[in-house]
Amino acid sequence: MDTFEQRAEKAAADARLRGVLRRAAGVLRGLRERAFADFGDIEAAKARLRKARLRSVLRLPEMLTRLEERVTAAGGVVHYAGDAHQARQIVVGLARDRDVRLVVKGKSMISEEIGLNGAFAEAGIESVETDLGEYIIQLAGEGPSHIISPALHKSKDEVAALFLEKLGKTAETAPELTQIAREALREKFLAADMGVTGANMAVADTGSVVLLENEGNIRFSTTCPRVHVAVMSIEKVVETLDDAGDVLALLPRSATGQRMPVYLSVFTGPRRDGEADGAGEFHLVLLDNGRSRILADPLMREMLLCVRCGACLNVCPVYKTIGGHAYGWVYPGPMGSVLTPLLMPSRETFALAHACTGCGACREACPAGIDHPGLLLELRRRGVEDMGWCGPGERLLAGAAAATLARPLLYRGIMGGLRALDPQLRALSRFPGLRAFARTRQVPRLKPPFWSRARAMDRERLRRGGDR
Ligand code: SF4
Numbered sequence: 505m506d507t508f509e510q511r512a513e514k515a516a517a518d519a520r521l522r523g524v525l526r527r528a529a530g531v532l533r534g535l536r537e538r539a540f541a542d543f544g545d546i547e548a549a550k551a552r553l554r555k556a557r558l559r560s561v562l563r564l565p566e567m568l569t570r571l572e573e574r575v576t577a578a579g580g581v582v583h584y585a586g587d588a589h590q591a592r593q594i595v596v597g598l599a600r601d602r603d604v605r606l607v608v609k610g611k612s613m614i615s616e617e618i619g620l621n622g623a624f625a626e627a628g629i630e631s632v633e634t635d636l637g638e639y640i641i642q643l644a645g646e647g648p649s650h651i652i653s654p655a656l657h658k659s660k661d662e663v664a665a666l667f668l669e670k671l672g673k674t675a676e677t678a679p680e681l682t683q684i685a686r687e688a689l690r691e692k693f694l695a696a697d698m699g700v701t702g703a704n705m706a707v708a709d710t711g712s713v714v715l716l717e718n719e720g721n722i723r724f725s726t727t728c729p730r731v732h733v734a735v736m737s738i739e740k741v742v743e744t745l746d747d748a749g750d751v752l753a754l755l756p757r758s759a760t761g762q763r764m765p766v767y768l769s770v771f772t773g774p775r776r777d778g779e780a781d782g783a784g785e786f787h788l789v790l791l792d793n794g795r796s797r798i799l800a801d802p803l804m805r806e807m808l809l810c811v812r813c814g815a816c817l818n819v820c821p822v823y824k825t826i827g828g829h830a831y832g833w834v835y836p837g838p839m840g841s842v843l844t845p846l847l848m849p850s851r852e853t854f855a856l857a858h859a860c861t862g863c864g865a866c867r868e869a870c871p872a873g874i875d876h877p878g879l880l881l882e883l884r885r886r887g888v889e890d891m892g893w894c895g896p897g898e899r900l901l902a903g904a905a906a907a908t909l910a911r912p913l914l915y916r917g918i919m920g921g922l923r924a925l926d927p928q929l930r931a932l933s934r935f936p937g938l939r940a941f942a943r944t945r946q947v948p949r950l951k952p953p954f955w956s957r958a959r960a961m962d963r964e965r966l967r968r969g970g971d972r
Pocket residue numbers: 758809810811812813814815816817839866869870871872873874
């Protein structure tokens with residue numbers, strides 16, 4: 505299997521992909537900037553969102569207990585899943601027990617995280633993605649490359665070719681392509697026995713699940729079939745509807761540049777007597793899958809504040825160069841580089857912590873104020889300490905560099921010597937193995953120390969006749 509470095513190198517060399525990514529991320533970033541242009545005090549709103557999220561994350565067991573009570577009181581059923589395997593078993597078990605043959609799914613990163621479509625397929629149950637982007641990548645047999653726009657890596661022409669190949673339909677414009685998907689999905693909505701969605705939030709005080717979308721497919725998936733199953737990671741609970749409002753003030757703006765999404769649904773339990781539509785059964789599956797471990801880590805629990813807006817991806821120079829698939833799992837970009845190694849710690853996933861230039865654009869864009877660069881630095885440190893990221897040779901070199909940098913005179917001496925050798929270094933480019941290294945590197949010229957710069961400035965002032 506390819507390593508992260510190999511995948512990233514391959515993706516970075518794909519000029520077509522880079523072009524698509526930059527254009528798409530640029531559009532999303534532009535929409536976000538426009539949505540915030542007349543917003544008022546963004547920092548105050550960010551502080552409110554962070555406070556609301558922190559309040560529930562730091563009291564997670566209490567919040568989840570209250571949520572379970574309220575969902576149960578409203579007629580729903582709450583299930584706890586410790587890991588992805590348990591979550592798959594619960595959801596597929598619910599479908600099997602009810603003799604479900606067809607499931608329609610709303611866009612949900614959690615169902616990607618637990619590999620739900622694969623589990624349905626193994627159980628012989630058809631599951632159809634109904635979000636347009638998810639539908640496209642399901643037809644293509646690919647995973648999402650962005651948490652908000654799963655098919656962001658695909659151009660319109662590629663989608664047209666895909667629809668022709670898989671559905672036998674021809675279209676040229678985006679509205680025509682959308683119409684094809686709409687017609688194909690409409691009959692699935694009407695025939696489905698179960699709708700599976702994620703959840704943007706659940707409110708502990710009311711037992712409600714909050715879902716945002718723009719296409720109406722989630723409304724269909726939750727109202728047409730007789731059973732609605734929502735799968736949510738445990739940290740997405742908020743305490744009150746007011747707290748949900750604080751999240752909603754920034755989430756759609758940060759995600760798609762909208763003040764509000766086209767559809768905002770708040771479900772509390774299944775359909776009640778006298779109500780015209782809605783599923784007759786409602787199940788909420790709460791997934792841990794490593795979140796309790798993150799919660800117990802005082803430095804890393806900050807990542808649980810993430811509201812999955814995707815804004816950090818759209819501003820990240822690494823994401824815009826390599827795209828989402830290179831990250832190797834469902835969560836790409838800065839949020840994925842932090843979350844993936846925390847959820848699935850391994851030497852391979854800790855490599856993601858190096859996918860950062862330290863520019864800080866993600867921290868600035870994040871509505872929850874998550875300090876991704878700081879968390880990634882800490883993960884790099886843990887990679888060295890716990891994952892064997894650093895061999896004895898590297899340790900020796902790093903120790904020598906640290907000792908040299910702590911002694912300015914020694915550093916200057918070494919850099920001066922290397923600079924004198926610079927022409928010889930360039931001559932190394934004649935050797936095939938060293939060509940790329942020697943061609944692109946130069947020993948930098950150091951600035952003179954500040955005291956000689958101050959002296960030079962004094963001299964210049966005197967030459968101009970002193971201060972007037
Ligand atoms: S880390 Fe922040 S910017 Fe990135 S997806 Fe989460 S909330 Fe959005």
